[in-house]
Amino acid sequence: MTTAIIADDEDLPRAELRRMLAQAWPALQIVAEAEHGADALEAIQQHRPDIAFLDIRMPGLSGLDVANAVNGQCHTVFTTAYDSYAIDAFNAGALDYLLKPINPERLAQAVERLQERVAAALPAPDLSQLMAELDKRLRPAEEAKRIRWISASVGDTIKLFPIEQVLFFESDEKYTRVVCVDDEAHVRKPLKEMIAGLDMEQFWQIHRGTVVRADAIARARRDELGRITVELRGHAAVLKVSQAYAWRFKAM
Numbered sequence: 001m002t003t004a005i006i007a008d009d010e011d012l013p014r015a016e017l018r019r020m021l022a023q024a025w026p027a028l029q030i031v032a033e034a035e036h037g038a039d040a041l042e043a044i045q046q047h048r049p050d051i052a053f054l055d056i057r058m059p060g061l062s063g064l065d066v067a068n069a070v071n072g073q074c075h076t077v078f079t080t081a082y083d084s085y086a087i088d089a090f091n092a093g094a095l096d097y098l099l100k101p102i103n104p105e106r107l108a109q110a111v112e113r114l115q116e117r118v119a120a121a122l123p124a125p126d127l128s129q130l131m132a133e134l135d136k137r138l139r140p141a142e143e144a145k146r147i148r149w150i151s152a153s154v155g156d157t158i159k160l161f162p163i164e165q166v167l168f169f170e171s172d173e174k175y176t177r178v179v180c181v182d183d184e185a186h187v188r189k190p191l192k193e194m195i196a197g198l199d200m201e202q203f204w205q206i207h208r209g210t211v212v213r214a215d216a217i218a219r220a221r222r223d224e225l226g227r228i229t230v231e232l233r234g235h236a237a238v239l240k241v242s243q244a245y246a247w248r249f250k251a252m
Contacts (some may be wrong), residue, residue, distance in 0.1 A: 002118050004051040005032045007040035007066070008079065009058045013100060017053060017079065020102060024111045036192065037061025038208055042244045044070050050118055053098075056080045060195040060205050069247045075117055075124045077110055147197035150178050152185035159185050167216045167235055169194055171209035181234045206230065207242045220249045 004021070008014045014033055021028055028051075032043035036058045044052055044066070052074050054063030061069075067076045081100045096110045116122075150161040161180055170177040171191040178185050187194070195211060205211045218233045220241070228241035228249055241249065 001029050002027065002051070002115075003029045003031045003047065003049040004053060005034060005040065005043045005047065005049050006030060006053045007034040007037070007043075007058065007063065008053075008055040009036050010055075013055070013079065017098075017102060020104060020107055021111075024104070024107050025115070028111075037063065037066045038205060038244060040066045041069055044074060045244060049074050051075045051077065051114055053077050053079060059192055060200065060211075062200070065200065072124050075114060077114070146199055147194070150185075150187060152178060152187045154185055159183065161185070163198075166213060167232055168210060168212040168237070168239065169203075179235070179237065204245075204248055206245045206248065207240055208244075210239055212239060222249075 002025075006014050006017055006021075008017070018030055018033070021030065031047040031049055034040035034043050037060050040052065040054060040058075040063075041061060043049075052066070052070070054066055054076060056063045056078050057080075063078055067078075077096045077098060079098045079100055079102065096113060098107060098110060147163050149163065150166060152159045152161070161178060161183070165180045167179050167181060169191055170179065172186060174188070174190055175186040176189055176191045176194050178187055191209060191211065195205065198211065202214060203211050204214045204217075212230065212232070216232050216234075218231050220228055220230045222228050226246075228246055230239050230241060231237075232239070
């Protein structure tokens with residue numbers, strides 16, 4: 001049986017794609033759905049699906065990040081609200097895309113191609129060069145939305161942290177802990193929303209509840225059980241790396 005996951009940070013597109021796939025490919029089994037890239041990565045590692053339907057832009061890990069992390073493990077179909085420049089990039093590679101709102105005829109074409117690949121046991125293509133090109137094309141729009149300063153209320157004081165001084169963010173229920181070298185505070189915004197405004201090349205998500213500035217990492221250590229922790233420059237914190245993000249340290 002052919003299996004797949006669906007990842008999109010919006011409920012309606014996920015539900016609509018599931019409904020349309022049930023009609024276009026009744027035998028396809030959707031083994032998991034994910035709201036953002038971290039969940040998608042975990043679902044792929046857990047279920048080992050044949051196909052991953054990934055929204056290009058999601059908070060935290062984007063669809064491109066997820067595809068890069070699992071490159072070659074499954075066939076990837078991107079869903080995207082971006083038009084011509086994205087389509088040009090996809091047309092240059094051996095994968096598929098679905099432009100939102102998804103057209104049933106276009107989905108049927110994608111399904112036919114996927115069925116042929118799965119039936120022929122063709123390996124998933126190497127997408128690294130294509131994803132790098134697409135990410136470069138999408139980057140200007142994302143940069144305009146990025147956080148430059150963090151402001152946090154502490155009693156009668158408002159603290160301001162330039163984003164370049166933040167070492168890491170840590171989830172604390174409905175709040176996010178913002179940690180610098182010599183100061184920290186809590187902001188009334190969940191980590192998931194904070195991630196949407198971060199440059200995820202500058203900040204790495206290493207756990208569902210932790211995002212660290214990449215150049216603040218001094219070293220990573222792996223224990224006898226394969227668990228990874230990272231140590232920071234100028235701070236005593238030791239941060240855990242979950243299995244879903246161990247690929248960031250695969251060169252170890």
